[in-house]
Amino acid sequence: MATPAQALRALGVLVNSTTFWQNANASLTRIALGVGTGCAIGFAFGVLAGHNAKLRGLLEPLRWLLMAMPPVVVVVLAMLWFGLGSSMVIFITVLMMAPGMYVNTVKGMQLVDRSLVEMTHVYRYGAWMRLRHLYLPALAAPLTAALLIATCGGVRLVVMAEVLGAESGAGFALANARSTFDSGELYAWVILILGLVAALEFLLLQPLQRRLTQWQEPRKEHA
Template identity: 70%
Template structure:
């Protein structure tokens, strides 16, 4: 018989073990490849301390952070809004389907090339790429979750004259919690990667530009220092933003499940 799932505190040692394993693999691979191709963790740490004390660091870091916030935020907001509207309006859903297919089928490199032609090098190009490539995934997850909402619950909400906000909070959001949590996680981590990739290919500042510059000068220590900073940003967004949001959404889902159980129990009685 399966017991209750382990708590995050019980799993923490295993996560720490995974981090140590990655660090050990990094060290061994760096020793094999040599300092020109891969810096060791200690060399990366030294370069990270030097980098964070430089004047250019704040400019590049702040520029990339602003682009991530705008690109990921607009991508999630666009996909979420269109998904909510399309879920309730079949004609709009049919109208958006060709665009959804196009954006999810076109290779990302084509979007990058077109964005560079249309917007040139800079923040507008980077944010456009992030929005175009992130919004379809959020749209699909939102739409599929919305289509799984129990029609009986929606009808009950209408009978009891729930306003739009109450229907959204007590009926729609609990059903959307699992797909939305997955979509937000994928969009956030993927958005950071897209922003850095776009900066590497066509920007004059930002973390991606600094990465490309370190690669061109064969400064592996600085290159891997920027990689660590990007990974740290993803971890910060996941632990500081997505985990609390996931906790809030799942709490709504638990509350909705409890209310449905109470209604069914009252009906059986």
């Protein structure tokens, strides 16, 4: 087992290698495509289901099935359908990310003040103006919280899928380090993955959340 000092030395060697950038780019691309597409699909269906009770009832069993299914089962099925590679990893991420965003969007839509909705109809707001000026500001807090959870969960899903069935990426490199008993490189990849999650949360998602929800903060009264 590598010591912390050995893991840090292995981290320096890893970052300076050519294979690191290839694997890092592959994982980052899969995370961006998988999480972004999954959240977009979940948001779109959530907005539609928030307006239509029949559609919501139709989607509820599918949502429950996807949220109840263990991710490893989805990985095995996706490997049979898509084989090894990026398509399999992205498919799994989209399938696992969409239900969470869908649930948060539907719940947020149901909590929007009905009087405000009626006011947009009185002033004849179109669907786009209603979405932009009413629903998006009202959904900012739950959606940014859901996006934070989805991004962190998406990183874990991508790495797990790469470990089980990919030919590149951080998870693939982790699996190789495990098979060769190179614990220093294995710990180095773990440190990098933790650093990626921390960077996404503190440098991207939390500032985005503060920006989108700043209108909800009480304004300071001028003296």
